[in-house]
Amino acid sequence: MNDQHKTHASIELIRRYARADAIAGEVLWSLESHLESCPSCRARLAEEVPGQAPRTAALVDRTWEALAPSLTTGPPVPRRGRLARLAGWTSPAMLPWVVGAALVAVLAVAVDSFFAVPGGRPLVLLLAPVIPVLGIAAVWTRSLDPAYELVTATPRAGLYLLLRRTVAVLAVVMPVLVVAGLTTGTSSVVWLLPCLACTAVTLALGSVIRLERAAAVVVTLWSLGVLAPGLLTSQLPVAVAPVAVPVWGAVFAVAAAVLMLRARSFVRM
Amino acid sequence: MARVVGAAETAPANHAWEIRAEGLRVAAGRRMAVDGIDLTFGTGVHGLLGPNGAGKTTLIRALATVLRPSGGGLELLGESVSGRVDMRRIRRQIGYLPQDFGFYRRFTVREFVEYMAWLKEVPKSGIADAVQHAIEKVGLADRADDRMKTLSGGMARRAGIAQAIVNGPRILLLDEPTAGLDPSQRMQFRQLLRGLSEDTCTVVSTHLVEDVATVCTDVALVDEGRLVFQGRAADLAAAGSGTDSGDSPSERGYSALLARHHATGEGTR
Structure with a gap:
């Protein structure tokens, strides 16, 4: 992956973000703008979510489950008999x-x-x-x-x-x-x-x-x-x-x- | 699996009860089979209990709007249906499985449910999806293209439930859905009932007390065209004592309430 960022967020900060702990406003702002543009930090965040915030992970799973049928192209629905x-x-x-x-x-x-x-x-x-x-x-x-x-x-x-x-x-x-x-x-x-x-x-x-x-x-x-x-x-x-x-x-x-x-x-x- | 959600479904409810009957009287032939019943059903699964000939089927038929009440008031989804009103709008929101439910034997399950979806004015573009969804919900997906005449009694009944839910009804009326099912099929049926939508008002008539005790949020007991009891399933069980006949607390409560009703009936006659 072509990484253009020189610095990355610390794993501790990412964990705190996943847990939704209190983070100072300016730190939160720069973290989120960094996450928006940095795939590797997003991937690290995704890895941390199940461990740090199981309820969030469960919510994401449920949402995927509900969306899955309309996202995948399943077997074609037969024509009216x-x-x-x-x-x-x-x-x-x-x-x-x-x-x-x-x-x-x-x-x-x-x-x-x-x-x-x-x-x-x-x-x-x-x-x-x-x-x-x-x-x-x-x-x-x-x-x-x-x-x-x-x-x-x-x-x-x-x-x-x-x-x-x-x-x-x-x-x-x-x-x-x-x-x-x-x-x-x-x-x-x-x-x-x-x-x-x-x-x-x-x-x-x-x-x-x-x-x-x-x-x-x-x-x-x-x-x-x-x-x-x-x-x-x-x-x-x-x-x-x-x-x-x-x-x-x-x-x-x-x-x-x-x-x-x-x-x-x-x-x- | 996308089901078309109509404006009527998302509109806020302006009624307190999905079903409200006041002094409802319905004739079956010359007999007044439902003779002054007051009851209210909101969302949830409601058991309609009573001995054979108590007026359950006549009551359900009146709720399904196929029988015109002879007297009293009946409101479905906040609209009165006792007068000469156009019932199309209300009927689109009702699912109904009659007791002796007949079907065309040469139809496949899918054709049968499609035909019913068309009759229930499900929008044409949504029929194929709605049918597939309903058939999957009752667990008949692998038999969808088999003819109705090849189904066992329990499966035919499930096809009947599929046609009842195909229009995403807000009122679901099932008349003796467990009649003729063996014990394991009855268990399957109860599971199916639990899996149906929570924001539906489901009325299940049965003469089997155990059907009601296990899945219903509340119970209405009718006898001789009158309401004997309406309350939670637990209250039904509490009404009986060790001396009443029956093999379970609910059955004892059932026979105690019926015996009491008979006794007061004789007394006033």
Whole structure:
């Protein structure tokens, strides 16, 4: 080491400094300015500290220990897991239901293409508006979701998470329905609005009674009011006729408004 | 290991107690499971003791804000949560491990804790570090990338504690965390509990008196939805005498207090 100092502090002075003994002001001042510029005296001071001032040494050790993790570049923290990111949009408990809903749509298309009646009513058209509801039933459901209580207690629980999951359901089911509608030559407009309206009604009703019950109510009403008459009679039910579209628009608006008003309903068990 | 410290954490506390209940009544189904409880919990580890069916789980659920109180007042971190308030801010500061804690079996430990961190609105940039820290704290670092379904009961419970502490909560609620653990796992758990942050208000419900006697700074004893006793663990032991049933001073104190409560209950009925 290149030492430019001619004189150095005595070991006795360094020990007194380490012990924090009283040292005259001018001596202390010159010692500290010397230590600042003299590596060898700093090294001697560092050697003396554990013996002369164990508590200071312990404090330094503790501080090092606390700082160490942020100073060393430890093993890289892994990226967020794939499943955890996916879970932001859909709970694993929903997956079978969403897949089930998509399968129902595919089956309806298959039935339509194999047993098509000329001028008949496509099954897809009769079923499409309630198919997403099957997926919605599992969006916020205590009996289906093992982590229901954990999730419900978090700050993100509530309408925000509910709508994210609803979007996920629609994102899976809607493309299937659109393709189904194209293959059977049905206009998407006549079922798109009933579809959104049924989804919104389910959620709004689910803020009052449990969501799975709300879904059951909506599916039952649809089956009795639209599906059964559509299958049993030769007429196209008025609910899926073009004239009903504005009515469904109004239903959707009302249900969405109710849902907004009851936004805080999905945060308790 | 750097955890993001929010402004809310460093702000001076303007409340005397982390948890304050006054005449708290909470219904579980039709039964009033918590029937007029007054208690205050500050920082430290608090044991919530009582026989099965005493109302411990219902009380903890109310503290976790997943059940709405039917009556009385409940303040968490100085804010009332009994009315229709937005609970997001308070929930960010709560860690909760439910009694029957369910999880997604296909998630790895890390994915599970990450998902919970996201639900608890831990800032995105801090999630990876917070998750790693929580997993290390419960001693699951070597199993972090194993699926949840491969964990033993005790390890799954530790993963549950990791998700509870991942957001650095100021109120930590653990409902029967030692249920189903063997004696050595229970000892590990107690050690883990001692190592948790000192400036947290931790509430541990249990029906095992020894859990409480060894780690808790104080004890609240509930029976039939009412508070029978609140005091230091030593006072619990002092309440019993040689004639009371139990294998340790704390157990004798526990049975003496319960017997006294039953006797006064019969007397007033």
